Amino acid sequence: MANTLIVENADKFRGKAQVLKDINLTIAPGERLALLGHNGAGKSTLIKSILGLTPIRGGKISICGAAPGSAAARAATAFLPEAVSFHPALTGREQLNQFARLSGVRADVPALLERVGLSDALDRRIGTYSKGMRQRLGLAQVLLGNPKLALLDEPTSGLDPISRQDLYAIIDELAAKGTAVLIASHALTEVEARTDRIAIMRKGVKVADDTLAALSADAALQTSIRITARDGEADRIAAQIGGTRINGASVEIHCDAAAKMEALRHVAALGDAVADVSMTPPRLEDLYRHYAKEDHA
């Protein structure tokens, strides 16, 4: 199936500084892409460029074949801005009604607000909402009229743990209906489990873009294996398989993903000297550090 979003060689300048450098990005229908990067990396700028809110210098962006900001692109896209707020004098229902009327869709507003857990606050002024409630109202408007592409800028900021779960459930629902979802986020542990693909930006450059497994393999980050030794055996184990002593009773060894089984066989051969073994594969956090911080091109 054709990609919902295609970004080709996008460049963007702010004054003299280049904030997007030759960005290429695609999202297929139903795919959930996490966009990671430190503060100021250009995530929000990329999203605004896709929305046509700010022009790009070079390159091309297409949303279902339409240009950013065109009527067709606007109709196909839903957006959740970072830290959004609405006019404090309006009620949640009025605000959503306005959005529904603007996009020309017939929407069951109470049901939508129920979906994001705001049914109690339906007719209360937005000025009385908490930060997380405003965020959820923002999320409700994303669900208006089936979008082909949803761009969510830090959607979980300000949400409590349960609301985050709900949010990802909603994202999964959208994706299941064929919406391409882009999630810009700093919450690594969340997106690790809840997205299909991960793109990392550093200073306006996309430095990584693949599935978590492929990125791990590519980065050749090491799996760590921790062996808990029986009384007094730690030194012998460390000497035998060449790990480092962590504390009195544990030894830790690091190895490539490919050498993992080999290492485990060594550990098994130690027999009774080993009380317990635990294994930690590289986490997204390690990957993120690898791609975003180091001089990785």
Add this chain to the structure above:
Amino acid sequence: MIARISAIAGTELSILRRNMWLFMATLIMVLFALALTFAGSAPTGTLGVDMLTVSVASMTTLSVYLAPLLALMMSFDAISGDRDRGSLALLLTYPASRGEILLGKFTAQLAALAFAMTVGFGTAGALAGFSGGASADSLIALIRLVSTSIVLGAVFLGLGYMVSGFARSSTAAAGMSAGLWLIFVVLFDLGLLGAVVMDDGGTFTQHIFPWVMVANPADAFRVWNIAASDAVAVTSGMAGAASALPVWAAPLSLLLWPLAALLLARATFGRVEP
């Protein structure tokens, strides 16, 4: 297009009602119109005109200050407010164009302004008429006052949107609006007065001054209301400058200004990056 404009306008009207703007603006208009009408009712007998005429003359002076002020206070954060909140970016991703957003807000705020003007001047005019007499002429003068006040308000709504799109924040927009009001309503006239005094009855005073004056929408409003009604002109003693101009000058200026202001606002809005 109409559906989207009315969606924006409907929301804007709810906001104006909810935050008491409509009520406050109307109250201000009623109070000031009443105060001026009854404080300025002394010279009725000496000038030989009915009380409504005098009332319209005082209210014209009032409206020159109040209509721009109310309009600017309503419009200054129309764009900057949404931008500060971050909701402008979101609004602009919906199918409404910038022109439609502007027109929607304009429609609602103009309606609110028109309501306040009509109720305010209408109440004062009705009371003046009942207590001191009215005529067909003075009634027409009242209707003219109300409608030109609305047009004057429209000018400053447009200028307010322009400032709102231009300013970096709502606070800056508020300051710039205050400056705008001061320039159009106070400083411009003071400057002209100074020039006339320096010129001492020369060509500037006779030929250029009336045109420069009428180029300012606030003065065009004043001239239109005064020149069009002899009786009002008598009471306000401003007939001199107005009579040097063709009758169409002031109406043309006042009617062109809202268009110009809205076009300027649209152009400024077009350059706003949310």
